[in-house]
Amino acid sequence: MRKLGVQAVEDIARGAAVMASGGGGDPYLGMVVARQTVEEFGPITLLELDEIPDEARVVVSMGLGAPTVLVEKVPRGTEPEFALQALESACGCAFDALLPSEAGGWNSLHPMLPAARRGLPLLDADGMGRAFPELQMVTWSVFGQKSSPIGVADERGNVMVVETDDNKRAEDLCRGATVMMGGNISLACYGMTGAQAKANSVAGTYTLCEEVGAILRSARANRVDAYDRLMERLGAVELFRGKVQDVERRTTGGFARGIATLEGMDAYRGGIFEMEFQNEFLMARRDGVPVCTAPDLIAAFDVETLTPITGEALKYGCRALVLGIPCAPQWRTPEGLAVVGPAAFGYEGVPYVPVEQRAY
Amino acid sequence: MRKLGVQAVEDIARGAAVMASGGGGDPYLGMVVARQTVEEFGPITLLELDEIPDEARVVVSMGLGAPTVLVEKVPRGTEPEFALQALESACGCAFDALLPSEAGGWNSLHPMLPAARRGLPLLDADGMGRAFPELQMVTWSVFGQKSSPIGVADERGNVMVVETDDNKRAEDLCRGATVMMGGNISLACYGMTGAQAKANSVAGTYTLCEEVGAILRSARANRVDAYDRLMERLGAVELFRGKVQDVERRTTGGFARGIATLEGMDAYRGGIFEMEFQNEFLMARRDGVPVCTAPDLIAAFDVETLTPITGEALKYGCRALVLGIPCAPQWRTPEGLAVVGPAAFGYEGVPYVPVEQRAY
Numbered sequence: 165m166r167k168l169g170v171q172a173v174e175d176i177a178r179g180a181a182v183m184a185s186g187g188g189g190d191p192y193l194g195m196v197v198a199r200q201t202v203e204e205f206g207p208i209t210l211l212e213l214d215e216i217p218d219e220a221r222v223v224v225s226m227g228l229g230a231p232t233v234l235v236e237k238v239p240r241g242t243e244p245e246f247a248l249q250a251l252e253s254a255c256g257c258a259f260d261a262l263l264p265s266e267a268g269g270w271n272s273l274h275p276m277l278p279a280a281r282r283g284l285p286l287l288d289a290d291g292m293g294r295a296f297p298e299l300q301m302v303t304w305s306v307f308g309q310k311s312s313p314i315g316v317a318d319e320r321g322n323v324m325v326v327e328t329d330d331n332k333r334a335e336d337l338c339r340g341a342t343v344m345m346g347g348n349i350s351l352a353c354y355g356m357t358g359a360q361a362k363a364n365s366v367a368g369t370y371t372l373c374e375e376v377g378a379i380l381r382s383a384r385a386n387r388v389d390a391y392d393r394l395m396e397r398l399g400a401v402e403l404f405r406g407k408v409q410d411v412e413r414r415t416t417g418g419f420a421r422g423i424a425t426l427e428g429m430d431a432y433r434g435g436i437f438e439m440e441f442q443n444e445f446l447m448a449r450r451d452g453v454p455v456c457t458a459p460d461l462i463a464a465f466d467v468e469t470l471t472p473i474t475g476e477a478l479k480y481g482c483r484a485l486v487l488g489i490p491c492a493p494q495w496r497t498p499e500g501l502a503v504v505g506p507a508a509f510g511y512e513g514v515p516y517v518p519v520e521q522r523a524y
Numbered sequence: 525m526r527k528l529g530v531q532a533v534e535d536i537a538r539g540a541a542v543m544a545s546g547g548g549g550d551p552y553l554g555m556v557v558a559r560q561t562v563e564e565f566g567p568i569t570l571l572e573l574d575e576i577p578d579e580a581r582v583v584v585s586m587g588l589g590a591p592t593v594l595v596e597k598v599p600r601g602t603e604p605e606f607a608l609q610a611l612e613s614a615c616g617c618a619f620d621a622l623l624p625s626e627a628g629g630w631n632s633l634h635p636m637l638p639a640a641r642r643g644l645p646l647l648d649a650d651g652m653g654r655a656f657p658e659l660q661m662v663t664w665s666v667f668g669q670k671s672s673p674i675g676v677a678d679e680r681g682n683v684m685v686v687e688t689d690d691n692k693r694a695e696d697l698c699r700g701a702t703v704m705m706g707g708n709i710s711l712a713c714y715g716m717t718g719a720q721a722k723a724n725s726v727a728g729t730y731t732l733c734e735e736v737g738a739i740l741r742s743a744r745a746n747r748v749d750a751y752d753r754l755m756e757r758l759g760a761v762e763l764f765r766g767k768v769q770d771v772e773r774r775t776t777g778g779f780a781r782g783i784a785t786l787e788g789m790d791a792y793r794g795g796i797f798e799m800e801f802q803n804e805f806l807m808a809r810r811d812g813v814p815v816c817t818a819p820d821l822i823a824a825f826d827v828e829t830l831t832p833i834t835g836e837a838l839k840y841g842c843r844a845l846v847l848g849i850p851c852a853p854q855w856r857t858p859e860g861l862a863v864v865g866p867a868a869f870g871y872e873g874v875p876y877v878p879v880e881q882r883a884y
Contacts, residue, residue, distance in 0.1 A: 321688075322690075324697065328683070329681075340701055
């Protein structure tokens with residue numbers, strides 16, 4: 165058990181923007197909201213997974229929608245509690261602890277809001293060890309847990325409760341609600357026991373994000389050292405350095421979708437690099453050849469400052485360093501790849517090869 | 525109090541397809557489902573509004589979606605009960621009686637399914653005295669009643685409960701659910717007391733539909749006599765007779781939208797008639813001049829058989845008789861016209877003139 169203060173949540177937001185693989189929402193927004201929350205309500209309690217009782221009631225608190233919308237329609241901050249209240253009212257229970265669905269500049273911070281306001285602990289875990297675009301793309305789903313009932317809320321206090329046995333169907337229904345509710349909403353879902361959380365989550369996500377965020381913060385003082393420590397901490401592979409030549413982006417069906425094209429610089433001069441995204445970067449090709457695919461992470465950084473660049477912030481002229489990062493081991497199983505492998509995103513012909521084993 | 529047997533529900537389905545102003549769902553489908561239901565569960569009890577106790581709990585049971593979808597994706601018949609159960613579970617109550625939202629070939633029959641299966645009575649009333657495309661377009665809404673909480677269900681048993689103070693927002697949220705749930709779903713909404721139902725509903729809708737349906741049935745024996753009785757019973761105005769030359773129709777955003785163009789025959793030879801629809805026919809123009817607008821009813825019939833033609837059944841070559849029918853008096857108030865007058869459907873420049881007062 166430890167407490168997360170302002171520095172910790174800022175580091176988490178920054179680090180989570182790396183682990184989010186381009187998605188998960190704007191880290192600056194996340195930092196502002198988290199800082200305000202901690203200043204107003206005090207430090208947040210973080211529990212390791214083995215510190216939560218097996219019979220405790222645990223629930224996921226997450227945002228759903230297009231990150232492109234999030235930066236224009238900034239959350240009020242009460243949505244996560246509205247969603248939690250809707251779920252508690254529907255199931256006639258109260259929850260003992262919260263956890264995030266994924267690592268993300270906004271989604272890592274999301275459960276901190278109701279946690280701080282209610283004085284509930286957070287678990288140092290998530291359901292992805294990164295970010296993925298869809299609700300069913302979590303380890304809990306792979307292990308057969310139901311996402312329903314789901315509390316859904318917008319910033320005006322309009323709420324829904326969704327009940328379905330099929331997590332992909334839950335994604336469809338909540339995505340439809342997202343579109344009708346303005347493009348970004350809050351959910352409370354995947355209610356589970358402490359025992360289930362221990363068995364089926366990716367452990368240590370907040371701590372990892374915090375460490376990565378602290379490394380990036382140190383880049384202001386020594387960029388080369390920070391780069392080396394980052395590569396080592398993440399087991400990362402450098403994929404490309406280049407200048408963004410073009411971004412095709414459309415916010416459609418509750419997602420930000422598109423493709424970014426980079427022209428090589430430094431050692432990569434003459435090369436072309438493409439990153440396709442559905443909120444998250446899912447496929448990276450160098451000169452037409454896949455070099456990293458989901459479920460491995462594709463993370464972009466400003467070449468000079470090592471500031472993470474999320475999908476919605478990519479624009480013409482950005483000078484980006486792109487890393488490939490091995491995903492959590494749960495995703496490299498056949499069951500995991502069925503949910504988040506290349507085929508799950510429409511790349512039918514592309515086999516999954518761990519990023520560190522691909523030849524360059 | 526009286527019982528509705530097979531003949532009564534068949535007449536109601538046929539008559540409701542007239543009162544639906546082109547919407548409300550296919551009457552043949554409604555007849556088949558209603559016949560099956562009565563044959564399986566026995567006659568359904570119909571109560572006049574003054575027969576329901578003031579403190580009784582009453583709820584609206586309705587379908588939502590595009591009628592074009594309904595004829596391809598025939599309801600299973602259990603959706604209305606799923607929606608009712610979801611609502612009852614959310615509000616921790618049981619309802620004593622059901623009523624329809626509107627007159628419609630399918631929507632008039634919709635509440636009969638849970639009524640027959642549960643042995644609950646139906647009220648001889650609705651919220652429109654016709655059909656309108658949107659959830660907030662009911663007299664209850666005009667009188668300040670909330671539609672929420674709303675139980676929502678599809679045919680697979682996926683359910684939602686929607687809670688919002690704003691009935692137009694409820695429409696948006698449920699319409700979004702409709703799109704994600706396959707284009708046509710069931711709702712249980714506008715929970716109210718018997719006293720509220722008496723004060724704020726349009727009375728006698730089932731009886732009116734049944735009488736109109738019986739008149740249409742008699743057209744097989746004597747079409748001219750049936751036409752005269754129909755005009756008299758409804759206070760209707762003949763708008764046009766013509767052959768359908770073109771139907772532009774698209775099923776989009778959970779609605780069937782479009783425009784039908786008719787070329788005059790008989791006394792109308794040389795004339796052009798247009799009917800615009802959003803599920804229901806909302807605007808009729810003869811030679812470019814509005815001759816009937818919402819909230820008055822625009823009803824189309826096969827010229828030879830007087831069979832009602834709903835919007836989704838209109839096609840090239842149909843020979844149609846089109847009538848204008850005065851709407852329920854509640855809609856002709858300023859409050860009513862604000863919700864369902866021409867401007868509510870985007871006809872900003874068109875003033876509402878009662879159909880029987882328009883000059884021809």
